[in-house]
Amino acid sequence: MQDKLEWAEGRYEEISEQMSQPETIADADRLARLMREHAQLEPVVTAWREWRSLRDRQAQAEEMLQDADMAEMAREELAALEPALRQKWHDLQVLLLPRDPNDDRSVIVEIRGGAGGEEAALFAYNLYRMYTMYAEKRGWKTEIVSLNETELGGFKEVSFTIDGDGAYSRLKFESGVHRVQRVPETETQGRIHTSTATVAVLPEVDEVELEIDPKDLKIDTFRSSGAGGQHINKTSSAIRVTHLPTGTVVECQDERSQYKNKDKALRVLRARLLDAKVAAQNAEIAANRKSQVGTGDRSERIRTYNYPQLRVTDHRIGLTIYRLFDVLNGDLDEIIDALIAADRAEKLKESMENG
Structure with a gap:
């Protein structure tokens, strides 16, 4: 040493x-x-x-x-x-622990409503609001890439960028299934429902770091549409980019300019391709990887937000705090700091075991 x-x-x-x-x-x-x-x-x-x-x-x-x-x-x-x-x-x-090379990067966050229908879409909106408020507290800039809303104001899915030094180091443990337990506004009997949303946090990649052959891309244009199929504009400014070798599809319709939408879509595509590459590499060595908090698997339930008890529980480290609305208003540092500390402790333990 x-x-x-x-x-x-x-x-x-x-x-x-x-x-x-x-x-x-x-x-x-x-x-x-x-x-x-x-x-x-x-x-x-x-x-x-x-x-x-x-x-x-x-x-x-x-x-x-x-x-x-x-x-x-x-x-x-x-x-x-x-x-x-x-x-x-x-x-x-x-x-001296090995440093994640992506820690300094900005991120692309993708949130999708899961089990629970309209209530899951409303929860996805709550998570989007939570992360954008957290970003604001840290002085980071956010920008929507694509958004699919419901008539009640929920998000079926949303992709957005968070630009700021160290964004990935703070948010990388947010990937996974988030669960909410609450009484939906549409519930007349007052029964508590459980709904889920999935979060993916992808480090953003520079164009020079992951070059994409234009021949591997299929680019389609279509009209932007909002909740209930209402047309946002009458021009075909929305962009759909398909990466033919992998079948990865990215849509962007937030901007009125085709060029801006294409640029955003390619940013997301590069991030997804890198994420898939890293996931494949990690799968090969998963049996030997102990130093991580959770697997980062999209299907892993990582956190529960319980409204009746005002409780937030992170299941990976057994952390429970009773400040639900503070957390949903972007006060995430207590949870994130605990996750980083637990990850470092695991890596330090593994480092000492391996000499």
């Missing part, structure tokens, strides 16, 4: 020097790459230097034990330094 830390410090200093050179400053792409790597290494190097400083203080205190006049002070210093050194070393172990 010390070798990794020393390498990280050396690389950090090397990048710092390169970033100040005129040829680097003149190359915007290279400078941006170096700045990203520099920012990723900085917390590791800072913690490593802090640990070394604590270790130096410990060595000085141990020498002071030999001086009768200073021994008591030295023992107090050592008693305070020991837990600080343990904690800092643990922090370093966490910082």
Whole structure:
């Protein structure tokens, strides 16, 4: 582990020097790459230097034990330094865990109403509102890609982008089946119904990272339509893109411009293709993968929102909180922080088991 830390410090200093050179400053792409790597290494190097400083203080205190006049002070210093050194070393172990390469990316979120008919569509709208409010709290930008509404204001399905640094790192554990237990507005008997919606969180991919051959695409245009089949406009501005090798279909009808809809559809297509590629790779090594919170499988029930008890339960980590409406209003950090902590703990455990 010390070798990794020393390498990280050396690389950090090397990048710092390169970033100040005129040829680097003149190359915007290279400078941006170096700045990203520099920012990723900085917390590791800072913690490593802090640990070394604590270790130096410990060595000085141990020498002071030999001086009768200073021994008591030295023992107090050592008693305070020991837990600080343990904690800092643990922090370093966490910082050196393998990093998800997609963590810094923006995301495309897809929500679909599941079991429960109209009530499931209304719940899908609630989830969309929850994520957009969370994004707003973090200063991220959201934009709808495609939307299929119901007459009562629910969403049969919605795709939207969340643009912001680290969006994927915060939202990647949201993929799966979300369940709601409540009395629907249409229920005259006051009975509690259970409905579901599925959420998929896909890291957004740059065009240069996943190139798509135009010959593999079939692009159709059609008229945008809203709830109940009402035409939003009379021009064929909506776009349907079919990726012929995989059969993946993406529609976008949010914009009145064909070009804008095509651009959005291709963004979603690239994200879905990457997601499918990563899912296939993960399936091959699933038997050996312990360090994850849940499987990320679309069919996995991950969370329940219980209205009568004002309760939200995340089933993967056994977390229950009684602030339902706060959560639905975008106050997700307590849940997300707990999921990230649990994932890190599993990865740290696996790392230690594997030496």
